[in-house]
Amino acid sequence: IEAAFPATAQSETTVRHVAHRDRIVITRESITPDTRSIRQRTLQSALDAASMFTDPRVSVESVDEAGIEIGYRIAFEKSMNAGVEGFQLKVEEALVSLAGPHESGRNWTTDWYPERGYLVMRLVTAMPSRVDHPLAVVDENLRHLPYATGAADRIMYWDVSTSSNKPHCLIVGPTGGGKTSVIRTLLTEAARRGVPFVGVDPKMIELDGLDGYPGCGAIVYDALRAAMFVRALHTEMMARNAYIHQMKIEGSQLPLMIAV
Structure with a gap:
């Protein structure tokens, strides 16, 4: 059999014995090449092995000009867990770790759409190590005290107004x-x-x-x-x-x- 049907990377040979007909059936089938990237396969296999989602499906959401994957859509069966913030943070941490550092130096983040049954992993610009203190008053509300610049240049502030439910601040x-x-x-x-x-x-x-x-x-x-x-x-x-x-x-x- 090996001589008549040599193994190749493009095909797979199977041998089946049909005893009641005294026959051996040899079948050669073409192997559909797996064109998925290592990162996509890693995400899919990890989700298949975990019990976070039912029937998870990882597909490429977007690529850059060089054809490098920069976004993935992960579809799943709708569930109560998908709408819980704590669950989302746990999944995001695991996915970012599995995806690993990106070639561009940017960081992974996730956008959740639990009502539609999917989430999107995408890249965002890495946070700078230092941001200069703004000279202008950045918020018209003078009871909002800014203390940091977050993702997408979002200004983080502490609300010290009497209408705030967070009049106290603990920094650790x-x-x-x-x-x-x-x-x-x-x-x-x-x-x-x-x-x-x-x-x-x-x-x-x-x-x-x-x-x-x-x-x-x-x-x-x-x-x-x-x-x-x-x-x-x-x-x-x-x-x-x-x-x-x-x-x-x-x-x-x-x-x-x-x-x-």
Whole structure:
């Protein structure tokens, strides 16, 4: 059989024994070449092996001028999970890891259309390592304090208005992660908008140099004075609450102050 039907890359030979007819059937069929890229095959095989979607199908959504794939459409059976943000983030993280770094240096992102039963993986320009502080006031709402530039040049801001449901802000991260830069950006933006600030800095690092800055009420470094200062802030808060109830006014009518 091997001599009569030598194996080739374009065809596949199968041998079947038909016992009741005392016959051997030899069949040669052409192999349809798999023209999918390694990245597309990797995404498809990973989705087939996982249980995230039912009947996932990966197709090329778009290519660039050189014919390099820059977008994929992943179709799936509609489900409740597809509309959950936590599920979407988990899937996006896995897909980006499987797709790997792109030749162009751009980053993968995903657009979800759960009501239509598919998502699109596409490339976006890599985030710059540094963005200069804008000189102009970037938002007409003076209670929006910008602190970063996100994807697609979107300005991220902290809403300190009394109508906001996020009047408090917690900044966490490792050493060198940029916490001090975010704090200083928020405070200088607050000062530009006429919102005064006060601070407690026992490390004498984060708020160093802001004492005497326009809009800065005080920066306290000593531990004992810091405790007294926090107490004074609590007294101020209680006095404001009492004043609001007594005068029957809205909190937005009182001047803002940021404590760090």
